[in-house]
Amino acid sequence: MTQIGFIGLGNMGLPMARNLMKAGHAVTGYDVDHGMTDRFATAGGVAATALDMACMGAEVIVTMLPAGKDVREVYLGRGGVLASAQQGALLIDASTVDIETTRVVAAAAQVNELAMVDAPVSGGVAGAEAGTLAFMVGGSDRAVARAQPFLAAMGKTIVHAGGPGHGQAVKICNNMILGVSMIAVSEAFLLAEKLGIDPQKLFDIASQASGQCWAMTHCCPVPGPVPSSAANRDYRAGFSAAMMLKDLKLAQEAAKTAGATVPIGAAAAALYRLFVEDGSAEMDFSGIITFLRGPQEANETPDDEQAARVPETEVANN
Secondary structure (H helix, E strand, O other), X not given: OOXXXXXXXXXXXXXXXXXXXXXXXXXXXXXXXXXXHHHHHHOOOEEOOOHHHHHOOOOEEEEOOOOHHHHHHHHHOXXXXXXXXXXXXXXXXXXXXXXXXXXXXXXXXXXXXXXXXXXXXXXXXXXXXXXXXXXEEEOOHHHHHHHHHHHHOOEEEEEEEEOOOHHHHHHHHHXXXXXXXXXXXXXXXXHHHHOOOOHHHHHHHHOOOOOOOHHHHHHOOOOOOOOOOHHHHOOEOOOXXXXXXXXXXXXXHHHHHHXXXXXXXXXXXXXXXXXXXXXXXXXXXXXXXXXXXXXXXXXXXXXXXXXXXXXXXXXXXX
């Protein structure tokens, strides 16, 4: 049994922490939302009332946080992880944030003689609850080897992507593929609808043909073909549109830094920005189909008007 501190008990973090407990570890959890900490305590965990309390005596500290500023504050701030972790502790950051933040925090951890890996995840809330997440891991061989059994308690796929920050880099690329794919899948089902094709027939064929992709077979944006998809529960989020937009923005920032050209990724980011600004931030990312469909009464919108919904200047400048 290992003593683990878990910081960030949101929709993803809470089931991940529970799976560590199921694996036999003693987990102390902390979240700025005390309601989430209470839920963790109800599930059998030890609730901490302060961040440093979650780190006290912990051999492993796991964080699952919303954004880069949160990661910097939690790790580098007064009373934060680096100031509170015991000597020799292993740090695992499962957040999806910008690469620069990850590398800054990893360097600070190294100065403090603490091993650290960045291990962003794929699989959404359903994967977190089932313990089937995929981890994309950045860090030294030794640190990744130490993290392996704890990641295995929360997921089924663990890939060492390279040094510090490489886990984040792979996650950003992966989610750009997912965001672009969901838009393409949504457009295909909307076209099929206009052509009078039964969506189940399109799914049955495309899911076994060259159009097959994870976005369609796991998160089909129309009700029916995939019973577990958000489309069958009024697009209640498993992975929200706001989170997809965050990841697409991270991809755009990384592309600018690296000098990479990603015009389709830029177009996807522009569409998700419009979708979120339309009041759909908390809707599942597959709900982008509702935005692409537009108002029901506007089914005959001219092609040029539809195209105008994505600002050309925004795409060109990304």
